[in-house]
Amino acid sequence: MTPNFKMGDGERHQTIPAKGSVAGADGDTIAAIATAAGSGGIGIIRISGPKAGAIAQRLFRPGSARPKEKPPQSQPFKPYRLNYGHLVGPCSGQPLDEVLLAFMPGPRSYTREDIIEIQCHGGQIVLQKILDMVRTLGARLAEPGEFTRRAFLNGRIDLSQAEAVADLINARSEMALKLAARQLSGELGSRINGIVDAVTDMLAEIEADLEFGEQGSVGVSAAAIDDRALQERVIEPIQGLLRGYGFGRILRDGLKLAIVGRPNVGKSSLLNRIIDREKAIVTPFPGTTRDPVEASATIEGVGIRLIDTAGLRESQDPIERMGIEKTREALRSADLVLFVIEAQTTPGAEDQRILAEIKGREFLLVVNKCDLVTGAEMIRLPEAYRVNPAIFVSAKTGDGLDRLKKGIGALWGQGAREEMGETLVSDLRHKLALEGALFDARNAARGLKDNRAATDMVAMDLKHALVQLQGITGQAAGGDVLDAIFRKFCIGK
Ligand SMILES: Nc1nc2c(ncn2[C@@H]2O[C@H](COP(=O)(O)OP(=O)(O)OP(=O)(O)O)[C@@H](O)[C@H]2O)c(=O)[nH]1
Numbered sequence: 460m461t462p463n464f465k466m467g468d469g470e471r472h473q474t475i476p477a478k479g480s481v482a483g484a485d486g487d488t489i490a491a492i493a494t495a496a497g498s499g500g501i502g503i504i505r506i507s508g509p510k511a512g513a514i515a516q517r518l519f520r521p522g523s524a525r526p527k528e529k530p531p532q533s534q535p536f537k538p539y540r541l542n543y544g545h546l547v548g549p550c551s552g553q554p555l556d557e558v559l560l561a562f563m564p565g566p567r568s569y570t571r572e573d574i575i576e577i578q579c580h581g582g583q584i585v586l587q588k589i590l591d592m593v594r595t596l597g598a599r600l601a602e603p604g605e606f607t608r609r610a611f612l613n614g615r616i617d618l619s620q621a622e623a624v625a626d627l628i629n630a631r632s633e634m635a636l637k638l639a640a641r642q643l644s645g646e647l648g649s650r651i652n653g654i655v656d657a658v659t660d661m662l663a664e665i666e667a668d669l670e671f672g673e674q675g676s677v678g679v680s681a682a683a684i685d686d687r688a689l690q691e692r693v694i695e696p697i698q699g700l701l702r703g704y705g706f707g708r709i710l711r712d713g714l715k716l717a718i719v720g721r722p723n724v725g726k727s728s729l730l731n732r733i734i735d736r737e738k739a740i741v742t743p744f745p746g747t748t749r750d751p752v753e754a755s756a757t758i759e760g761v762g763i764r765l766i767d768t769a770g771l772r773e774s775q776d777p778i779e780r781m782g783i784e785k786t787r788e789a790l791r792s793a794d795l796v797l798f799v800i801e802a803q804t805t806p807g808a809e810d811q812r813i814l815a816e817i818k819g820r821e822f823l824l825v826v827n828k829c830d831l832v833t834g835a836e837m838i839r840l841p842e843a844y845r846v847n848p849a850i851f852v853s854a855k856t857g858d859g860l861d862r863l864k865k866g867i868g869a870l871w872g873q874g875a876r877e878e879m880g881e882t883l884v885s886d887l888r889h890k891l892a893l894e895g896a897l898f899d900a901r902n903a904a905r906g907l908k909d910n911r912a913a914t915d916m917v918a919m920d921l922k923h924a925l926v927q928l929q930g931i932t933g934q935a936a937g938g939d940v941l942d943a944i945f946r947k948f949c950i951g952k
């Protein structure tokens with residue numbers, strides 16, 4: 460609920476609060492229901508800001524007996540302990556709920572401000588009532604992600620860690636969770652800071668060079684920096700981070716897997732079997748599926764987004780043709796393709812066309828309807844189909860499904876596990892910033908190598924790279940970037 464109170468990354472990477480930001484800078488005390496909507500065993504109200512302790516004191520009566528007759532607590536709460544007692548209406552004195560209350564004084568708190576967390580019974584009416592009283596006493600309703608935004612603005616976590624909080628909450632697979640936890644620990648931030656340090660050092664040297672040399676002189680002095688240092692300390696580390704993006708994105712958002720094949724081979728039946736429910740319509744008539752049908756599953760720890768598609772064939776039916784166009788769209792954006800054929804029919808011209816269409820893509824060949832044939836009757840796969848591992852299944856009986864899942868896992872899960880050793884970039888925002896920084900750093904390197912560019916041009920390129928890199932950790936992120944990031948959070952986080 461409240462992660463470790465580790466301090467930020469040190470003076471050098473101190474966060475500079477973005478201009479125009481609301482949270483943290485306004486001195487407001489904010490409050491929200493921190494638990495999910497709906498009834499639960501317990502619910503939590505969170506309050507952060509200078510008035511948090513005083514507000515809680517007005518509402519809280521310690522101990523168990525007759526809360527109505529007790530005066531408000533005069534002593535401060537025991538910090539970092541659960542204080543047992545009752546909440547009462549501040550004017551009426553009417554008991555409202557039996558609660559546990561935690562007080563975390565700043566700066567050793569999630570936001571680095573004073574925080575109160577009240578654990579009460581988890582009914583929405585109780586929670587709403589307590590929240591209303593807290594607001595009457597001087598707190599305002601928190602905006603989405605405002606607690607985490609304050610943690611960032613107050614320098615406890617960097618922006619990539621704040622984003623990891625949202626990823627952690629939204630993680631839909633074990634791998635996504637691991638990835639978010641690592642980012643939350645500051646792993647990506649420290650890798651970025653290492654590169655930022657290298658660029659800063661080089662800039663300092665160039666600037667010293669500029670000061671003593673002639674303004675706009677051609678060529679940075681050999682003593683300052685050379686393009687090899689830039690290559691090793693900046694360009695290669697950025698390239699390394701960018702290489703991990705493909706895996707990182709899949710682990711975070713899930714692997715997009717398209718099921719394709721000619722009509723009636725059992726694509727929809729296969730989807731239903733994988734997710735274990737009748738989501739897609741199945742009929743004996745070819746051309747049943749028109750709109751793509753999407754479903755989620757977890758296979759070998761990786762989140763998978765499955766897309767069942769309209770069977771691919773030449774068709775005169777305008778509606779079916781629109782469905783087939785959508786199949787092609789799904790194919791284009793898929794990370795992995797399941798190409799389904801039938802066990803009782805030797806692949807024909809239609810299958811051949813599909814095979815040609817997915818050539819060069821990462822795909823698994825799935826031979827379905829194995830229950831219809833004996834071992835001896837099983838089709839012999841033509842040579843062209845033997846380039847890929849074939850998996851024999853029956854969507855009807857469920858036979859071979861474990862093999863199919865292992866096949867998918869082997870193709871992606873194994874690679875992903877190996878890549879997990881590296882720092883993985885999974886967020887498109889980070890990837891774009893890294894690409895921008897790489898572009899600028901390469902320009903600077905080219906300038907240094909040719910010895911042609913004016914010194915101040917090289918410095919300019921490096922400064923641009925620096926801004927891009929610092930945008931990832933939030934040292935140079937504008938208010939609009941922060942708004943866009945924190946808008947995606949839930950209220951209370
Ligand atoms: N015996 C047997 N029949 C199957 C199997 N899988 C699917 N079928 C049958 O094949 C027919 C077509 O199945 P669907 O799952 O609708 O096939 P599809 O590939 O989605 O077809 P379109 O949506 O038309 O492209 C249905 O009658 C299913 O019951 C299987 O493993 N064994």
Ligand SMILES: [Mg+2]
Pocket residue numbers: 726727728739740741747748767768770
């Ligand atoms: Mg179908």
